[in-house]
Amino acid sequence: MFAGLHLPRSGAFILDTAGASSLLSGASMSRPSSEAAREWRHAGASTASMYANFFFWLFREPFPTRQLGQQFVRVILDGFGILAVAGIVEGAMFAWLAGWYGTKFSVINWSGAASLYLLLSAATTLIGAMMFAAKLGTAFTVEIGSMQMSGQLDALRLMAVEPTQYIVIPRVLASILSFPLLKAISDVCAIAAAILLSRLWFDISVPVFLQHAQLVLKHTILTTSYIRCALHAFFISVNACGLGFYFEGGAIELGRTTTKSVVINLICVLIIDTVYGVMDSVFGWSTL
Amino acid sequence: MIRARGVRFAFPGRTVLEDVTIDIEESLTTVIVGRSGIGKSVFLKCITGLLRPQAGSITIDGEEVVGASKPRILAIRRRIGMLFQEGALFDSMTVYENVAFPLVYHKLASAREIDRRVMAYLDLVGLREYARATPQELSGGMKRKVAVARAMILEPRYLLYDEPTAGLDPSSSAVVESMIRRLQRERAITSLVVTHDIDLTKYIADHIALMEDGRISAHAAREEAFAEASAIYEHFIENRERIRAENGSQG
Numbered sequence: 001m002f003a004g005l006h007l008p009r010s011g012a013f014i015l016d017t018a019g020a021s022s023l024l025s026g027a028s029m030s031r032p033s034s035e036a037a038r039e040w041r042h043a044g045a046s047t048a049s050m051y052a053n054f055f056f057w058l059f060r061e062p063f064p065t066r067q068l069g070q071q072f073v074r075v076i077l078d079g080f081g082i083l084a085v086a087g088i089v090e091g092a093m094f095a096w097l098a099g100w101y102g103t104k105f106s107v108i109n110w111s112g113a114a115s116l117y118l119l120l121s122a123a124t125t126l127i128g129a130m131m132f133a134a135k136l137g138t139a140f141t142v143e144i145g146s147m148q149m150s151g152q153l154d155a156l157r158l159m160a161v162e163p164t165q166y167i168v169i170p171r172v173l174a175s176i177l178s179f180p181l182l183k184a185i186s187d188v189c190a191i192a193a194a195i196l197l198s199r200l201w202f203d204i205s206v207p208v209f210l211q212h213a214q215l216v217l218k219h220t221i222l223t224t225s226y227i228r229c230a231l232h233a234f235f236i237s238v239n240a241c242g243l244g245f246y247f248e249g250g251a252i253e254l255g256r257t258t259t260k261s262v263v264i265n266l267i268c269v270l271i272i273d274t275v276y277g278v279m280d281s282v283f284g285w286s287t288l
Numbered sequence: 289m290i291r292a293r294g295v296r297f298a299f300p301g302r303t304v305l306e307d308v309t310i311d312i313e314e315s316l317t318t319v320i321v322g323r324s325g326i327g328k329s330v331f332l333k334c335i336t337g338l339l340r341p342q343a344g345s346i347t348i349d350g351e352e353v354v355g356a357s358k359p360r361i362l363a364i365r366r367r368i369g370m371l372f373q374e375g376a377l378f379d380s381m382t383v384y385e386n387v388a389f390p391l392v393y394h395k396l397a398s399a400r401e402i403d404r405r406v407m408a409y410l411d412l413v414g415l416r417e418y419a420r421a422t423p424q425e426l427s428g429g430m431k432r433k434v435a436v437a438r439a440m441i442l443e444p445r446y447l448l449y450d451e452p453t454a455g456l457d458p459s460s461s462a463v464v465e466s467m468i469r470r471l472q473r474e475r476a477i478t479s480l481v482v483t484h485d486i487d488l489t490k491y492i493a494d495h496i497a498l499m500e501d502g503r504i505s506a507h508a509a510r511e512e513a514f515a516e517a518s519a520i521y522e523h524f525i526e527n528r529e530r531i532r533a534e535n536g537s538q539g
Contacts (some may be wrong), residue, residue: 062393153378158370159390159442160362166393247297 042210043260050242057164064170071174075136079182082131083259087186090116090123091193099202112209113216115194121221124186126273129232132179132266137240140171141261144244145254153245169246172237179233180226224285228276235272235282236265290480295344295354297330298500304330305341306502312446317472319489321520322499324457328482329373330498334350335480336368337361340454341453342409347416348446369439370448375431377423377438383410388435396442409437413467429460436467447471448482453488467490494518 102111144167147153153163198204200256243261247254279285289310297305304327312318317427322330333339335346337353348364377386388406391397397405410416413433423431432452440449452468453461469492472479483489487515489496496513498506498520506519512519 149378150374151372152378154378155370155372155378156331157338158365158368158439159393160365161393193467218448242473264389 016146024090032246039256039260043257043264046237046246047242047264050168050238050245053242054163054168054238057162060165064166065164068171068173069260072171073180074085075171075174075178077229078139079132079136079178080185082135083106083182083186084189086127086131087189090119090186091190092126092197093199094119094123094190094192094250096201099198099204102271103202103275108204110209110212111202112204114239116191116213117216117221118193119190120217122273122277123185123224125228125232126269127180128183128186128229129269130213130237130266131238132175132182132233134237134262136175137236137261137265138258140237140240141244141247141258142254144168145239145247145257146244148244148247149250149254150237151221163245164197166195168182168238168241171241172234175233175237175254176230180229183229218260220285224276224280228273231272231276232269235268239268258260290345291476292331292335293345295331295334295341295346297327297334297339297341299373300403303314303502304486305334307345308502308504309497310497310504312313312478313495314478315476316494317468317481317492318495319481319483319493320497320499320504321379321482321484321489321523324484325504326499329450330368332450332480332482335539336365337368354378366442368442368448368506369436369442369446371432371435371439371450371452373426373451373454373533375435377425377431377434378422381422382419383415383421383426383434386434387441389438390442405441406437409440410441412471413437413462414463427460429456429463432456432464438515440471443497447477447479449479451483451485452481453483453485461485461488468492474496482505490514498523 003225067204095111098111098115098118099108102108102114134136144153147163147167153167156163190227194204197257199206243257247257250256292308292310295308296303307485308331310318310320319333322328330339334341335348335353337356344354348367349475351360351363355362377383378404379489381389384406385392387409388402391402391405407416407419408487410419413436415430415437418426418430418434423434426434436447447497449468452464455463468479468481468488471477472492479492481488481492486487493510493513494508495507497504497508506513508520508524
């Protein structure tokens with residue numbers, strides 16, 4: 001995807017329209033190809049440039065404290081509903097599966113432990129990240145893309161305001177801070193749904209459910225899952241902002257770019273989760 | 289003074305500016321005319337450092353813009369206000385917040401001073417009563433007036449206008465024209481306007497430059513430019529009259 005992309009030496013990646021248009025236009029891509037392939041290369045170059053831009057501007061004054069606060073509240077409010085609903089559905093689904101297999105293999109009392117372990121260590125993080133990418137990631141891409149389309153990013157530059165600092169950094173940091181919180185809300189909803197379904201469907205009492213769950217759940221499982229959430233939030237938000245920031249074209253292209261934002265972020269979530277899972281099992285982070 | 293020498297800019301596969309050389313005189317309004325798509329807006333973006341020319345030199349008050357570092361360009365931009373084609377107002381903010389934005393962001397004044405200046409500039413463009421409105425509630429002409437107020441709030445030495453009357457009805461165009469002229473007369477701001485609007489050019493220009501084939505092919509004072517023998521007059525007036533006559537005879 002990144003073949004032919006030559007990021008300039010340090011400093012030159014502080015891209016405004018000047019740098020971006022020449023870097024991302026395809027002129028620096030050595031191999032002619034179809035329009036779709038060009039668009040994907042552009043998407044790859046956009047996200048790669050945004051990672052460089054993000055770290056370049058992150059430690060420079062002025063720090064956008066006010067915008068960070070606004071974006072934090074906005075991300076929490078926007079993400080609350082969908083992650084709570086996702087938590088309830090996941091909790092019910094995993095409790096039912098665990099209960100069904102628990103009944104089949106005569107270990108029904110352990111079904112609470114099994115469902116909570118799966119939920120808290122993997123499911124709420126993975127599915128939550130996918131929901132986050134679909135809801136907030138697309139919103140970031142469309143917002144920033146339409147700002148680029150209407151000249152608002154150029155207007156910021158003309159007022160000596162760096163758009164990366166003012167627009168991107170608050171969104172990325174707010175995502176990193178808020179997604180673990182949203183995951184906690186999702187966890188609570190999932191646990192409540194799992195307890196309720198286990199009680200109503202499989203007649204597992206709440207004390208029995210919690211007693212067995214406590215035996216398998218360690219705080220390291222929760223800690224590593226929240227770290228994973230922050231990682232997901234970082235990659236999702238930077239990818240989404242990058243695609244909007246370096247967007248070129250009109251309404252149809254913005255639609256296509258938003259679709260790319262979802263696809264790239266879902267793939268990214270799966271890759272991060274796989275890599276993290278492998279490293280977790282190699283280094284034993286969750287069992288420390 | 290803004291001085292451009294041999295500016296060349298190309299998008300991949302298409303050269304837009306070939307060799308642009310022009311001096312923008314202090315405290316006057318220079319209008320660059322030329323047909324749509326000729327590269328006028330690109331030239332404005334090169335002046336402000338939003339686009340980086342592949343060759344040539346652009347200096348503002350003697351400071352080189354081409355190849356300048358990012359912090360240097362940000363500093364130079366503080367001296368420049370620019371009106372974009374559609375106004376480019378921030379649609380998540382009210383009119384007041386849009387105009388106040390540069391002062392608030394750069395913490396250049398106290399809250400009371402910001403309020404005073406914002407209301408003064410909204411008065412100047414005649415939109416005081418729209419301070420709490422959002423850009424979506426404004427007409428095209430009003431948006432441009434708000435954009436001018438926002439561009440003026442930092443009291444720039446230079447104001448650049450990108451097609452300020454494009455897409456406006458005649459009465460809104462007239463309002464914007466009068467405002468540009470008034471700002472220039474009252475505050476002696478150096479203005480650079482790119483347009484293909486003949487009426488606007490006649491009304492506001494002190495100097496007129498014609499952009500053709502990626503170059504400034506003619507540059508003259510207003511009276512000279514509209515004299516019958518000039519290239520600009522020929523381009524602007526005669527071409528239009530000839531095409532109208534041809535279309536009329538065909539009709």
